Amino acid sequence: MDVREIRIILYGVGAMGSLIAKALLEKEGIEIVAAVDIGKPLGKDLGEAIGLDRKLGLEVMEPERVLSRIEADLVVHATASYLRITYPQLRACIESGLNIVSTCEELAYPYYKYPGLSMELDGLAKKHCVTVLGSGINPGYLMDTLPIFMTGLCQSVQSIRVVRMMDSSKRRIPYQAKIGTGLSPEEFQRRIEEKAITGHVGLVESVAMIAAALGWRLTNIRELPPEPIIAHREIPTPYVVVKPGQVAGLKSVAKGFMDNEEVITLEFISYAGAEEEYDGVFIKGIQNVEMKILGGVHGDLGTVGVIINSIPKVLNAPPGLLTMKDLPIPSATPKDLRLCLRGDWAEAKGRAFKA
Amino acid sequence: MDVREIRIILYGVGAMGSLIAKALLEKEGIEIVAAVDIGKPLGKDLGEAIGLDRKLGLEVMEPERVLSRIEADLVVHATASYLRITYPQLRACIESGLNIVSTCEELAYPYYKYPGLSMELDGLAKKHCVTVLGSGINPGYLMDTLPIFMTGLCQSVQSIRVVRMMDSSKRRIPYQAKIGTGLSPEEFQRRIEEKAITGHVGLVESVAMIAAALGWRLTNIRELPPEPIIAHREIPTPYVVVKPGQVAGLKSVAKGFMDNEEVITLEFISYAGAEEEYDGVFIKGIQNVEMKILGGVHGDLGTVGVIINSIPKVLNAPPGLLTMKDLPIPSATPKDLRLCLRGDWAEAKGRAFKA
Numbered sequence: 001m002d003v004r005e006i007r008i009i010l011y012g013v014g015a016m017g018s019l020i021a022k023a024l025l026e027k028e029g030i031e032i033v034a035a036v037d038i039g040k041p042l043g044k045d046l047g048e049a050i051g052l053d054r055k056l057g058l059e060v061m062e063p064e065r066v067l068s069r070i071e072a073d074l075v076v077h078a079t080a081s082y083l084r085i086t087y088p089q090l091r092a093c094i095e096s097g098l099n100i101v102s103t104c105e106e107l108a109y110p111y112y113k114y115p116g117l118s119m120e121l122d123g124l125a126k127k128h129c130v131t132v133l134g135s136g137i138n139p140g141y142l143m144d145t146l147p148i149f150m151t152g153l154c155q156s157v158q159s160i161r162v163v164r165m166m167d168s169s170k171r172r173i174p175y176q177a178k179i180g181t182g183l184s185p186e187e188f189q190r191r192i193e194e195k196a197i198t199g200h201v202g203l204v205e206s207v208a209m210i211a212a213a214l215g216w217r218l219t220n221i222r223e224l225p226p227e228p229i230i231a232h233r234e235i236p237t238p239y240v241v242v243k244p245g246q247v248a249g250l251k252s253v254a255k256g257f258m259d260n261e262e263v264i265t266l267e268f269i270s271y272a273g274a275e276e277e278y279d280g281v282f283i284k285g286i287q288n289v290e291m292k293i294l295g296g297v298h299g300d301l302g303t304v305g306v307i308i309n310s311i312p313k314v315l316n317a318p319p320g321l322l323t324m325k326d327l328p329i330p331s332a333t334p335k336d337l338r339l340c341l342r343g344d345w346a347e348a349k350g351r352a353f354k355a
Numbered sequence: 356m357d358v359r360e361i362r363i364i365l366y367g368v369g370a371m372g373s374l375i376a377k378a379l380l381e382k383e384g385i386e387i388v389a390a391v392d393i394g395k396p397l398g399k400d401l402g403e404a405i406g407l408d409r410k411l412g413l414e415v416m417e418p419e420r421v422l423s424r425i426e427a428d429l430v431v432h433a434t435a436s437y438l439r440i441t442y443p444q445l446r447a448c449i450e451s452g453l454n455i456v457s458t459c460e461e462l463a464y465p466y467y468k469y470p471g472l473s474m475e476l477d478g479l480a481k482k483h484c485v486t487v488l489g490s491g492i493n494p495g496y497l498m499d500t501l502p503i504f505m506t507g508l509c510q511s512v513q514s515i516r517v518v519r520m521m522d523s524s525k526r527r528i529p530y531q532a533k534i535g536t537g538l539s540p541e542e543f544q545r546r547i548e549e550k551a552i553t554g555h556v557g558l559v560e561s562v563a564m565i566a567a568a569l570g571w572r573l574t575n576i577r578e579l580p581p582e583p584i585i586a587h588r589e590i591p592t593p594y595v596v597v598k599p600g601q602v603a604g605l606k607s608v609a610k611g612f613m614d615n616e617e618v619i620t621l622e623f624i625s626y627a628g629a630e631e632e633y634d635g636v637f638i639k640g641i642q643n644v645e646m647k648i649l650g651g652v653h654g655d656l657g658t659v660g661v662i663i664n665s666i667p668k669v670l671n672a673p674p675g676l677l678t679m680k681d682l683p684i685p686s687a688t689p690k691d692l693r694l695c696l697r698g699d700w701a702e703a704k705g706r707a708f709k710a
Binding site: 023026137141142145146148149151152153154155156157213214215216285286287289290291292293294295297298301302304305306308309324325326327328329330331332333334335336339340 | 378381492496497500501503504506507508509510511512568569570571640641642644645646647648649650652653656657659660661663664679680681682683684685686687688689690691694695
């Protein structure tokens, strides 16, 4: 293939960044030209940092040593959930002329919580002719892009309910700890108040994105504090044995209202021992739609998929701060990511196609 | 709202065109400025032609009396399944500077069967700065756009199977007749050979569209002749009582191969008395995905939804012959379709926004 490889900088090689890096190494048509971080992986070889038993010959460096010094097409950004933290990082990438695909949850649809910052990022991205996207399995796919997609067959929509039902005991141990597995209800409550347990980040963004896609002007978006789900029997997990009366997991809910009517309901439910795992979309309208992904979607694998599959879409897209609803439908990438590159914007952006 | 209404010409007011027209009358921000047909509805008032009990003050006219004489933004085209028949109609619309959303099954992905014609239509559309889309519930959504969308969470895809399982006894009577309900197996076979029964039109297009979206180069697409599904018990339907041994419906299958491996399988199954109606997508890959629309999708209602929801997407899109995989994700339209219009191309195309 005479199109040169897509040059990628990894920004953040923590848990998620490492999974993405490993999956990228399975693809062709891309080259990881640098890896940056500000935490523990700094100074290590990338292979070591992401848990491979071989070196990759790339030292994980500080961002300042890489951005605007190493020529690249795109940054895969996986550092933090909150835009307050990621904003300066994203800004630096954009100013270095780099397209971005980020796992930052709040970036999946930042226009609701941060209209000013969003417009600023959008303007900056256009000025530097790059495209910026926040995505991942959730937010970014399951509880926003998917329900939006499903409304596409409806003549009209009255209300949308989305349910993500997960058995947390099958997930990463740090994740099980994060949602309070095995705590007493009192301790769970204390951690909620201290914001040590935050529930799922991104529900508000997903509600706002659905509304924007449907042309709905919501009067209110409400996120309820995460509720504990209490075990009624002993539930063994790889992390801890949950005793009856202890916390098995949590439920996070966000709702969107038009006038006083609840028109969007997102329920994120994750606990050890959940019997039926699924991702469901339930639409009331003409016509009603009831869809389920049976067995649910594995979150980490899904985020890796969505992020990697977004790379060519972002390179093909017009400049600016986009969200998943603005891009062509998601689709899996073939082994060689260059097969998904197309003319138009990828060419205008210059570097993606230059040999 | 100070943006003027979207001016729509209906091309074809048969069964499907009438359903679309009735649903369009429920929307705001659009005006049906003309209706054309070459068959029975010619000369009738549109209200009468589509089965309303009131007149709409629009006479159904011959295409030549309308195209390029009446200023409009877009044609909703619903005449025939085969591009051979619709091609001159589409061409006349494009040359009159009209964007098109068509139910023509073969137009949903014409690049495989008709690469030459497709390039011609694409060039013509670009020359006249209009966008042309073939869509509908199937092809256009359930067995192509939806499975493509679902692969978006996969790191890699090995194979895709899509099943549309319908209880035909719940559908329109002409549809039940069309699939051979109540025939003897011999009569069914005869009609297959005479091409009086064709099975579902669009499976090959859907296979080709999935492959194109995934960057797969198929070595072969094979469509099997429709098979009868034989009743094992008496099945009463609004059309006929199917006796044991008679045909209850049919199964159409198309397959896509890479080398000798079957990587795409589409199964369209429609018969009276089907127990579980559903639309399913089953992906083998990293990760596997199993999704079902429970109860299935009502085809006619779905086509109306997909077609109407495509109108603003087509007006917003760059010129050319596009397919559903090239547009932003499908989404329902609000009551006023103008709320979905955006700058960029809709402006460049001029008329969509001119007061």
